[in-house]
Amino acid sequence: MENLLPAAPGPMARFVGRLRRALRRPLPGYRDYQALLRGKRGLEVGGPSKLFRRDLPIYRVVGGLDGVNFSASTVWQGRIDEGRPYVYLKGLNGRTGRQFICDATDLGRLPAASYDFVLSCNNLEHIANPLKAVGEWLRLIRPGGCLLLVLPRRESNFDRHREITAWPHLLEDLARDIDEHDQTHVEEILERHDYTATPETPDRASLRARALRNFENRCLHHHVFDLPLIEQVNAHFGLQTLLRSETSSDWITLARKPGAAP
Numbered sequence: 110m111e112n113l114l115p116a117a118p119g120p121m122a123r124f125v126g127r128l129r130r131a132l133r134r135p136l137p138g139y140r141d142y143q144a145l146l147r148g149k150r151g152l153e154v155g156g157p158s159k160l161f162r163r164d165l166p167i168y169r170v171v172g173g174l175d176g177v178n179f180s181a182s183t184v185w186q187g188r189i190d191e192g193r194p195y196v197y198l199k200g201l202n203g204r205t206g207r208q209f210i211c212d213a214t215d216l217g218r219l220p221a222a223s224y225d226f227v228l229s230c231n232n233l234e235h236i237a238n239p240l241k242a243v244g245e246w247l248r249l250i251r252p253g254g255c256l257l258l259v260l261p262r263r264e265s266n267f268d269r270h271r272e273i274t275a276w277p278h279l280l281e282d283l284a285r286d287i288d289e290h291d292q293t294h295v296e297e298i299l300e301r302h303d304y305t306a307t308p309e310t311p312d313r314a315s316l317r318a319r320a321l322r323n324f325e326n327r328c329l330h331h332h333v334f335d336l337p338l339i340e341q342v343n344a345h346f347g348l349q350t351l352l353r354s355e356t357s358s359d360w361i362t363l364a365r366k367p368g369a370a371p
């Protein structure tokens with residue numbers, strides 16, 4: 110699902126893409142995700158996400174959804190000023206929530222235990238201190254609520270030659286309170302990035318230039334996840350992983366926070 114500044118497709122390619130998506134069936138087991146989120150109110154970090162419209166169609170069943178992003182202007186969403194609606198479903202059955210602008214690791218403006226669930230799709234790999242972010246998201250989730258994480262499989266994108274991040278490294282980022290100015294991974298990324306997959310950064314010089322401005326653009330994948338690493342994150346916070354799925358491009362888990370369901 111990762112889609113980082115691709116070259117703009119022509120009208121024919123767009124039409125074929127739309128047709129393919131329209132004909133694609135949802136993921137096996139999608140009803141289990143719907144059952145756990147139906148009618149509940151949540152927050153999405155770094156959305157909206159195409160995945161939740163068709164492949165894992167949960168937008169249409171949730172009771173409400175707000176969105177949070179780090180900036181009022183991102184390369185993925187364009188302008189998304191705070192105060193404007195967070196449009197997660199368009200068209201006749203369009204649905205909106207409230208758009209917040211804050212960093213995923215610093216959501217202090219939002220009250221504790223104010224949501225039933227949090228969604229993060231192709232977003233946690235962009236965050237320099239993932240455990241700090243997840244800890245913050247769990248603060249917002251009521252006891253018994255759910256965390257749905259979607260992370261890209263490295264073989265499906267420009268990370269294909271990188272190593273999966275080691276668990277102790279994530280703990281170290283947390284202990285050192287690493288923030289989005291972190292450039293620890295840049296040399297390794299420049300070395301191993303699959304440049305054939307990113308026409309917008311076809312060589313080291315262009316990728317380096319963008320990486321040095323990562324605080325503004327957030328395009329870096331600081332870390333590379335696989336299913337065991339995601340489950341380790343869930344287990345670290347005492348979450349029970351209830352559902353696991355994979356697509357050709359993503360790992361997906363839905364985990365529950367301890368306590369009585371909301």
Ligand SMILES: C[S@@+](CC[C@H](N)C(=O)[O-])C[C@H]1O[C@@H](n2cnc3c(N)ncnc32)[C@H](O)[C@@H]1O
Nearest residue numbers: 155156158178179183212213230231232235327
């Ligand atoms: C690759 S895009 C994914 C967009 C969408 N979720 C999807 O799957 O199509 C990453 C998203 O995470 C957001 N993001 C990155 N770092 C963030 C941070 N520290 N706090 C909040 N949002 C962040 C980006 O602005 C962008 O919206």
